[in-house]
Amino acid sequence: MTDTQDKSTESTIYQLWEKQGLFKTDPDSTKPSYSLLMPPPNLTGELHLGHAMQHAIMDAIARFKRMQGFDVLLLPGVDHAGIQFEGTFNKLLAKEDLSKQKLGREEWLKRAEVFREENYQSFHKTWTVFGLSADWSKEVYTLEPKVQKAVFAEFETFWEQDLLYKGAYIVQWCPKCGTAIEDLEMEYQERKEKLYFVKYRVIAKDVDRHASARDDDDDQEYITVATARPETIYADTGIAIYPKHPKFSKLVGKTAINPLTGNLIPIFEDPRVDKEFGTGALKITPGHDLLDYEIGKEHSLPILHVIDKKGRMTNLAPLLEGLKIDEAREKTVQLLETKTAIAESKEFAHSVPVCERCKTTVEPLISEEWFIKMEPLAKKALKHIGQIKFYPGNYNKILSDWLENIHDWCISRSLWWGIRIPVWYCQKCNPNHLVGKDKDMVVSKEEPGKTCQSCSEKHWVQDEQIFDAWFSSGMWPLATLGWPENTPELQRYYPWDFELTSPEIKFLWIARMIMLSLWFEDKIPFKNMFFHGMLRDLQGRKFSKSLGNGINPGELRDQWGTDSTRMALYSYSVPGRDAKASRQTMDERCKNFRNFGTKLKNIYRFTMELKPEVLGMPTSAPQSDVIARSQLAEKQSHADDKLILNQLNNVVLGVTKNLEDFNLHLALDEIYEFIWHQLADVYIEKSKARRAQAQPCLEQVLEICLKLLHPFMPFTTEELWQKIPHTEKSIMLAKWPIAR
C-alpha cells in the first residue's frame, strides 16, 4: 500500500469516527465519567514534537477509558498566548513595515485576528491528523466569551475580597515587548561586563554644599562603590554600606555628592549589603533595581527615573537623553573619567536577566500595575495539594516549595492581545486612573451605564492594560466547563481526572490552576497530574526555532504513518524523564513500529484472509469477554492454545494495570513482546501444523490484541477491526478485555 493510500485510509477512518459522534461525551448515560483536559497550545507557529507527544498520551488514555466503559470528555482548546503571540505577530508586521503604533489598537486587533485564524487552522489539521479523539463540539479558546466571563468573575471576586491592588511598584520590564513581565518569564545570560569603582565625594551632612564644593582640598573624603551600571548613577538617591564597615562606617550620617547630578545623597547602613562584593558600599537606585527599591523604601529615599519604558535615557541625564542603555553607559563612563570619579574598573562575569521571549535585557523600573495578593491562595493550595496525584511524585514537593515562597502576582500587561482589564475610570474626576474602593472608578465588563458618583457625568474610559495570559489560562479547568455558572458539565466532569503538561510551565500554569481552582470552587482542579519529560536534541539542548534543531512531527507522520509516530512518542513518554532525540533516533523508533504495524497486518492476513477453506466464516458473534474466553480455553484442550491464552491473559492484566498507572511505555513493551515474539514467532508458527484446530483460538487472540493496541495505534486497529467479524461498528465502541 502506498503512503497516499495510507493517509486517505486514515482520514476516512477519522471521518467515520467523527460522523458517528464517537468523540462526544455521553452525559445522559449511566456511565461513570472520566475527564481529560488538553493543555491548550499557544496560537503561535506550528505544533512541535512535544505537542504531538502530549496529544498522543492524552488520546491513548481517553481511548482506553472509553473502552473501559467511561463517559469520556477529552476537551480541546487553544490559548491566545498574550505576549508570545503579540511578539510573533509584531515581527511579521515589521516585515511589512507596519507596527502597532502605525495601525492603532482597533486595526491591529483586526489583523491579529486574521493571523490567529490562520494559525488555528494549521493547529486543527495537525490535531485531527494525529487521531486525537477530542470532543470538538466542546472546544474552547481563551479569548472567547465563555472564558472572558469566567475571567471577569475571577477579577470581580478578587476585587470584592480585597485581594487586588494597583499601584506604582518596581517590576521587571521588557523594553522590546513593552510590558511588565514576571520573574518566571525571565531567563539569565552569563555575560562578561566591566565593574566600575566609582568615587562619590563625601561631605558633612550640615555643611553647605557650596562651601564644600572646592575640589582642590586634599582632605576630601570619598566613598567608593562598585557598579556594573554606571548609567543609573543619575538616579542614585543613596549609598548603603553593610553594618560596622571598618572603613566606611564613620561616614554614616554624612552626605555624598552624586558625581553626575551633584545631588546630595545620604550614606547609611543596611544589612542587605553584601560584605564580600565590591567595596562593601552599594549605590542605591530605587528606580532601577529591585533590592535598591526595597532598601530605598525603608530609608524613604526618593525614586528617580533615568531609563524609560523604551529602554532609553530620560532627561534626568540631559546630555544622554534618548540614548540606548549601552551607548549611555559608554558616555557615562567617559563623563565620569573626565571628573576622575572612576577609581578603577575590572572585568567580571555575572548573569543578566533577559526576557524569555525576545531575549532583550530586562530593565527593572517603576510602573503602574495590577497585583493579586497571593498568600491566602497559596496557603489554601498547600492544604489540599496532597489530594493530587503527581507523576512523577516529587512534583508535589517542587510545587509545594514554590507555594511556600509565594510572591504577589503582577497580572497586568501593557499589551493589546488579551482580555482587557474590566475597570473604568471617570476621565474627568480620575484622570490618573487611580484605584480605591470609593474613587471614581467602576469594575465592569462593559462601559458602565451609570454616572460617576463624583461628577454625575458619564466620561468612562477603560483601563488600557490587559491581563497576563496566565490569569485566564489559570482558570482553564473551570472556564472550560462554564464556571461561574454551576453547569451540568461542571458538576459531572470536575475535578478533571487527568491533566498533563511540560514541566516548563509548572509554576506559571499548574500552580496557578491549583490555587485558583481551589479558591473559587473549593476542589482540586485535577486528580492526576502528569508531567512528561522534555524532548531535547542529542546535545541535550531544547528544541528551538533559532537553533533549527526541531523535528517536525508532520514529516515523521508522512514518512512512517500516524500510528508508528505515536508509538515512537510513547516510548519517550516516561513521566518526568527528559530524553534526547534526533531525526535519526525518531526515524529508528518509527521504523521499528512501522514494522510492528506490518507484522500485525500480516497476522491478520494469516488469520483471516488465508484461513483454511474447510472453516466457514464464523456465524457467532466474536467472543471477547472473560466467560467466553475461559469456556474456549476449556474446550480447546491443546496445550499451545492454553499457553497462548494464558500468556494473553497476563498481557491483558499487565497492559490494563500499566495504563491505569499511566505507564504507557510499559504497557506497550508488554503487548509488543507478546504479539511479535509469543504470538507470531511461536504460536502461529506451531499452529501451521494443526491450522484448522487452532483457528478459533487465533481469531480470539487477534481480536483481543487489536483492542489492547487500539489506544496506541487507533488507525491500524480500526482498519483491521472492520475486516474481522465484529458487532460494534467501531473498535472505539468495543469493550476493553478483562483478564481472568
Place this chain on the structure above:
RNA sequence: GGACUUGUAGCUCAGUUGGUUAGAGCGUUUCAUUCACAUUGAAAAGGUCAGAGGUUCAAGUCCUCUUAAGUCCACCA
C-alpha cells in the same frame, strides 16, 4: 547558595514493591529463505548497571559518601 533528577550494550532508552544466567529498539556479525510477513526468521557478539562503602540470605533497585551531567528556584552592585 537551596532543591530535584540522571549516570545501565556502539547509539537512544526500559527495568513496577530488592529475588534466577541484566532487557528493548537501532546498529554490528553469521546463517536461513518457493513460508502470513526480506518492513522476515534463527542465532551471535557487545554491559564490573559512574565509583566507594553499608544494610540484607539476596542490591541495577534501599542507605551513606564521592564524582560527572542536567533541570528548577534564589542571588548576582
